[in-house]
Each structure stands twice: as C-alpha cells, then as structure tokens.
Amino acid sequence: MLDAEGRGWAAEPKWDGFRAQLAVWPGGRVLLRSRQGTDMTASFPEIRAAALAQLPADTGLDGELVVWEHGRLAFERLQQRLAWRGRGAAEGAGQWPAHFVVFDLVRADGADLTGWPYERRRAALEALFTDHRLEAPLTLCPSTTDPAVARAWLKWTAAGLEGLCFKRLDQPYTGGVRAWRKYKVRTTTEAIIGAVTGTLEPPRTVLLGRYDAAGRLQYVGRSTTLSARLGRALGDVLVPPAGAYPWQGWTFSAGWGTQRTLDIVLVEPAVVLEVAADVARDGAGRFRHPARPHRIRTDVEVGQVALFGEF
Structure with a gap:
C-alpha cells in the first residue's frame, strides 16, 4: 500500500x-x-x-x-x-x-x-x-x-x-x-477441477470450472503452475472421467491474445480447489489471468461451489 x-x-x-x-x-x-x-x-x-x-x-x-x-x-x-x-x-x-x-x-x-x-x-x-x-x-x-x-x-x-x-x-x-x-487485488474463491495440463501424476496446471444454473460445467479459468507438493496431492485424488464428459471435444486457449491451444487431460469434476484470483474477469466472470492455487477443499462439496457467473 x-x-x-x-x-x-x-x-x-x-x-x-x-x-x-x-x-x-x-x-x-x-x-x-x-x-x-x-x-x-x-x-x-x-x-x-x-x-x-x-x-x-x-x-x-x-x-x-x-x-x-x-x-x-x-x-x-x-x-x-x-x-x-x-x-x-x-x-x-x-x-x-x-x-x-x-x-x-x-x-x-x-x-x-x-x-x-x-x-x-x-x-x-x-x-x-x-x-x-x-x-x-x-x-x-x-x-x-x-x-x-x-x-x-x-x-x-x-x-x-x-x-x-x-x-x-x-x-x-x-x-x-x-x-x-x-x-x-486478489480474492479467494473455489472452483471445480475439470482438466489438467501435463499428466495426472502429477499435473502441471489445472483447468477450473463451475456449474451454471442449468447444471452444465462451464470453464472459468486456469491455474498458475502447481507447487510440487500440491501437484502430488492432486495426483492422489484426481481420476479420469467416469462417463460422458461436458468438456469432451473442447479446445482451450493458452491465454488471452494467443492462438495457441492447450493439451489437456480431462478428469472427473469431483475435486474443489481454493484459488486466489485477481479481479480481471470477462463479462461472464471467467478469470482473465491464471489463478494461484492454494489448497484442496475436501470440506467443500461440488454443489456448494458458487455458480458460473457469480463473482
């Protein structure tokens, strides 16, 4: 300050x-x-x-x-x-x-x-x-x-x-x-892990989502590079999707203003991650800059995460 x-x-x-x-x-x-x-x-x-x-x-x-x-x-x-x-x-x-x-x-x-x-x-x-x-x-x-x-x-x-x-x-x-x-300014919030870059053991970054009012998992942003400790912890709890997946066939940009796309591995959207995100958002509430991962929220159910579009 x-x-x-x-x-x-x-x-x-x-x-x-x-x-x-x-x-x-x-x-x-x-x-x-x-x-x-x-x-x-x-x-x-x-x-x-x-x-x-x-x-x-x-x-x-x-x-x-x-x-x-x-x-x-x-x-x-x-x-x-x-x-x-x-x-x-x-x-x-x-x-x-x-x-x-x-x-x-x-x-x-x-x-x-x-x-x-x-x-x-x-x-x-x-x-x-x-x-x-x-x-x-x-x-x-x-x-x-x-x-x-x-x-x-x-x-x-x-x-x-x-x-x-x-x-x-x-x-x-x-x-x-x-x-x-x-x-x-950064705010602490929760989102659901829907995919990762790298491998499942351990992932390098995670792609985050939130459900909309119609029950569809929408992409909200990507994390910064995970620490080795958090990467190992996520590798223990993330699993491939069990059935039909909402992001199947989607492509994700590596960042605002670039045409490069990410190679991702889809995971079952069952793990909630607490992140620190700055206030730069698009009109729908997606993070414009990578969010800093804090910790796995085992105490928060997927259904308790804020809906897509809620800041």
Missing part, C-alpha cells in the same frame, strides 16, 4: 485495458499504438476524432484504452474492437465506445518531456486537461500521494479495477512499467 512505499511515491488506479500511446502530429496526423507498436488508430475512430478536436499538435500521451459495459470494465470488448476496421470500427464505437485514460504526458508543443520527473510531468498533464478543457473520451487518470485516497480506490475493484500502480515522484518517463510497483 501507499503508506508502505514511504514518501516520494504517487499512486494511480490500475485499469483493466490496453496500454496505449496517443500522438497528434503537425498536419493532423494521429497515431494510437500499443506498447508493442501495433497501430490501433483505425479500430478506435472515436479516440482519433477526440484527439484531433481537442489536443494541440505535437502532443504525446501515455495511457490505457478501456471499454465499459454494464458498469464494469470489459476487456473482451476491447479485443473485439481491435479486430474491426472501416464500417465495423464505426459500429463498434457506437456499441462499445472506448475511453482513453491518460496517465502521462511525454511530449508537449514539440518538446520531449521524458526526462522530466513524474511530479513535473503530472503537473503539466493536469494543466493540459484544464487549459484545453479536455473531455471524454479523453479522461485524466487520478493520481494521489494520500494513502487514504489510494485505499479508497480499491473499492472500485467491483467495477473491474485491478489494483494500484506506484510511481516515484522524481522518476523520469520510461516506456515500460518495470520501474513501477504494482499492487493487485
């Missing part, structure tokens, strides 16, 4: 979206690109239009693209938006409009500000929003040096906020996030 970081640090909310850089060049050229350099301008015409209308030329911003749906950040809608171009992008902007949450100013009036300390860049960023009356879909990311304010932001996790980022006030701009400290 902020009070543990000591003086000289600022805290910002950590958003569940796409890290992106937005630049307006002289002559009306706009570029919205990912941290990896992918040009995303055509997929988000509402951000391009706002940049042209509101930002002075020769301005560079760093921030996070986010989409809201039903009062929560919807990362999967961002992924859909990224794949759309032309007419599809315009339709996507109407259905799932994006916001660009700005947390840094790296170029202003043609001057490179990356060597400035965070505190000075932050003051210039706030002045930019005030002087040019910037408004949605351009949004100023909150920043604070007050531990009480930072702790209050953690209540926003119900809306999909992942946690907090900490940045030194005297730190120059760096393109990555290695110089930042991150605090992610």
Whole structure:
C-alpha cells in the first residue's frame, strides 16, 4: 500500500485495458499504438476524432484504452474492437465506445518531456486537461500521494479495477512499467477441477470450472503452475472421467491474445480447489489471468461451489 512505499511515491488506479500511446502530429496526423507498436488508430475512430478536436499538435500521451459495459470494465470488448476496421470500427464505437485514460504526458508543443520527473510531468498533464478543457473520451487518470485516497480506490475493484500502480515522484518517463510497483487485488474463491495440463501424476496446471444454473460445467479459468507438493496431492485424488464428459471435444486457449491451444487431460469434476484470483474477469466472470492455487477443499462439496457467473 501507499503508506508502505514511504514518501516520494504517487499512486494511480490500475485499469483493466490496453496500454496505449496517443500522438497528434503537425498536419493532423494521429497515431494510437500499443506498447508493442501495433497501430490501433483505425479500430478506435472515436479516440482519433477526440484527439484531433481537442489536443494541440505535437502532443504525446501515455495511457490505457478501456471499454465499459454494464458498469464494469470489459476487456473482451476491447479485443473485439481491435479486430474491426472501416464500417465495423464505426459500429463498434457506437456499441462499445472506448475511453482513453491518460496517465502521462511525454511530449508537449514539440518538446520531449521524458526526462522530466513524474511530479513535473503530472503537473503539466493536469494543466493540459484544464487549459484545453479536455473531455471524454479523453479522461485524466487520478493520481494521489494520500494513502487514504489510494485505499479508497480499491473499492472500485467491483467495477473491474485491478489494483494500484506506484510511481516515484522524481522518476523520469520510461516506456515500460518495470520501474513501477504494482499492487493487485486478489480474492479467494473455489472452483471445480475439470482438466489438467501435463499428466495426472502429477499435473502441471489445472483447468477450473463451475456449474451454471442449468447444471452444465462451464470453464472459468486456469491455474498458475502447481507447487510440487500440491501437484502430488492432486495426483492422489484426481481420476479420469467416469462417463460422458461436458468438456469432451473442447479446445482451450493458452491465454488471452494467443492462438495457441492447450493439451489437456480431462478428469472427473469431483475435486474443489481454493484459488486466489485477481479481479480481471470477462463479462461472464471467467478469470482473465491464471489463478494461484492454494489448497484442496475436501470440506467443500461440488454443489456448494458458487455458480458460473457469480463473482
């Protein structure tokens, strides 16, 4: 938490979206690109239009693209938006409009500000929003040096906020996030083991499920690599499925944003595992990031696990 970081640090909310850089060049050229350099301008015409209308030329911003749906950040809608171009992008902007949450100013009036300390860049960023009356879909990311304010932001996790980022006030701009400290909110919950990667003795990771209201086992996410101790313990209790299995023929992605699929071994869905999962979920409540396994819950029956879609 902020009070543990000591003086000289600022805290910002950590958003569940796409890290992106937005630049307006002289002559009306706009570029919205990912941290990896992918040009995303055509997929988000509402951000391009706002940049042209509101930002002075020769301005560079760093921030996070986010989409809201039903009062929560919807990362999967961002992924859909990224794949759309032309007419599809315009339709996507109407259905799932994006916001660009700005947390840094790296170029202003043609001057490179990356060597400035965070505190000075932050003051210039706030002045930019005030002087040019910037408004949605351009949004100023909150920043604070007050531990009480930072702790209050953690209540926003119900809306999909992942946690907090900490940045030194005297730190120059760096393109990555290695110089930042991150605090992610995790919740402890239970899920049913439906498959594993590796072998049954011992498994490497587990695939987790929950039953929906109709009694169908739905996939909710994957674990991080199991410890040797937990892997051996699970190898003693997991068995192949006894009959028809709901995930027979299914394929599972190795992660968000990859086409690689997992080789899995199905197991009888009879073992409950307690895991720690962060708050990044899709609209159905699936874990977007691997959950950390804690322990086998022999005291919890499968029927006692929360239903699919319950957070």
